[in-house]
Amino acid sequence: MEFAQTEGEAAVARAARDFAEREMRPVVMRYDESQEFPADIVRRLGELGFMGMTWPGELGGAALTDLEAIAVIEELARVDPSVALTVASHNSLCTGHIMRFGSEEQKKKFVPGLASGTTLGAWGLTEPGSGSDSGGMKTTARRDGSAWVLNGSKTFITQGSVAGVYVIMAVTAPGAGKKGISAFIVPAGLRGFTIGRKENKLGMRSSDTATLLFDDVRLPADALIGREGEGFPQALGVLDGGRIGIAALSVGIARGALEASVAYARQRRQFGSPLSDFQAIQWKIADMATEISAARLLTQHAAWLKSRGEPYSLAASKAKYFASEVAVRAAGESVQIHGGYGFIKEFPVEKLYRDVKLMTIGEGTSEVQKMIIARHMLQG
Numbered sequence: 001m002e003f004a005q006t007e008g009e010a011a012v013a014r015a016a017r018d019f020a021e022r023e024m025r026p027v028v029m030r031y032d033e034s035q036e037f038p039a040d041i042v043r044r045l046g047e048l049g050f051m052g053m054t055w056p057g058e059l060g061g062a063a064l065t066d067l068e069a070i071a072v073i074e075e076l077a078r079v080d081p082s083v084a085l086t087v088a089s090h091n092s093l094c095t096g097h098i099m100r101f102g103s104e105e106q107k108k109k110f111v112p113g114l115a116s117g118t119t120l121g122a123w124g125l126t127e128p129g130s131g132s133d134s135g136g137m138k139t140t141a142r143r144d145g146s147a148w149v150l151n152g153s154k155t156f157i158t159q160g161s162v163a164g165v166y167v168i169m170a171v172t173a174p175g176a177g178k179k180g181i182s183a184f185i186v187p188a189g190l191r192g193f194t195i196g197r198k199e200n201k202l203g204m205r206s207s208d209t210a211t212l213l214f215d216d217v218r219l220p221a222d223a224l225i226g227r228e229g230e231g232f233p234q235a236l237g238v239l240d241g242g243r244i245g246i247a248a249l250s251v252g253i254a255r256g257a258l259e260a261s262v263a264y265a266r267q268r269r270q271f272g273s274p275l276s277d278f279q280a281i282q283w284k285i286a287d288m289a290t291e292i293s294a295a296r297l298l299t300q301h302a303a304w305l306k307s308r309g310e311p312y313s314l315a316a317s318k319a320k321y322f323a324s325e326v327a328v329r330a331a332g333e334s335v336q337i338h339g340g341y342g343f344i345k346e347f348p349v350e351k352l353y354r355d356v357k358l359m360t361i362g363e364g365t366s367e368v369q370k371m372i373i374a375r376h377m378l379q380g
Contacts, residue, residue, distance in 0.1 A: 046117020
């Protein structure tokens with residue numbers, strides 16, 4: 001693995017950083033407080049190619065490398081994790097599922113709109129009664145002639161109320177457990193498909209999160225992705241890739257917290273000296289910087305393995321677990337360094353502190369990642 005950033009990676013990261021500073025930073029708190037989805041920002045990110053980062057040009061993608069893609073997510077996350085989450089989930093989940101497991105016809109039909117960002121994608125696995133336990137899924141899809149009829153609900157769906165294309169997991173063989181789950185492409189606007197409650201969240205407040213409701217939604221035969229019963233292993237593969245994105249997002253949050261802490265420690269004076277002169281503050285900064293570098297290397301390693309077509313499930317779980325926990329620590333220490341100012345909304349670390357907790361929950365909790373890592377190690 002080459003540690004030096006290539007010219008391409010540097011240029012892509014610079015473009016993302018410039019956009020985040022110029023277009024996102026001035027409106028971060030406006031969107032956070034209103035919980036409005038930043039549709040205009042997302043549209044412009046699509047124009048830059050960031051809504052179809054790694055997908056081929058013939059399907060409307062930007063054909064970036066996996067390492068370039070995580071650099072984009074990191075740069076966006078250091079300014080506004082909500083926007084970075086939109087970009088990461090749109091790329092890796094819905095579009096990623098279709099690109100990895102869909103037919104050529106499905107890719108040609110749906111990916112160009114998704115890759116350009118003119119259509120947003122959402123991915124439905126979690127339900128009110130089944131999160132990490134996907135085997136407890138209740139949403140069903142039954143055959144009716146050549147069609148499928150979808151019933152049930154999904155919850156905590158990112159882009160839930162703003163997407164135009166959804167990939168939904170449903171039980172097609174009741175009693176077969178995880179082997180009875182299949183995946184379907186569900187366009188918005190079908191009869192019986194409605195959007196339920198939009199969640200009022202602690203953090204990531206401008207990232208759209210909503211409930212999906214399905215009442216006898218009829219799907220054509222070609223809505224099925226792959227073969228019947230393949231939905232669960234497909235979902236596991238999609239989540240592996242998504243975890244690399246969440247790791248990069250975590251690194252970005254931690255970096256934003258570190259940068260804010262360094263700037264504040266240099267200008268804030270106590271007892272006649274800047275905070276940066278105090279060893280207690282210096283050690284916090286040193287710990288944050290060291291852990292962020294380690295988290296970035298784990299994330300880059302997982303992305304590098306993925307780009308080479310090598311197994312990367314273990315590396316993705318290690319990166320996601322470590323980076324998300326590092327980000328939580330960094331955000332907490334940043335608030336501590338800021339003292340009372342870290343607790344008010346005029347300083348960016350307040351929002352980072354609220355946003356970061358999702359990183360240890362979404363796309364597999366820290367506990368699930370440790371289960372995966374331990375299983376890999378113990379089963380050889």
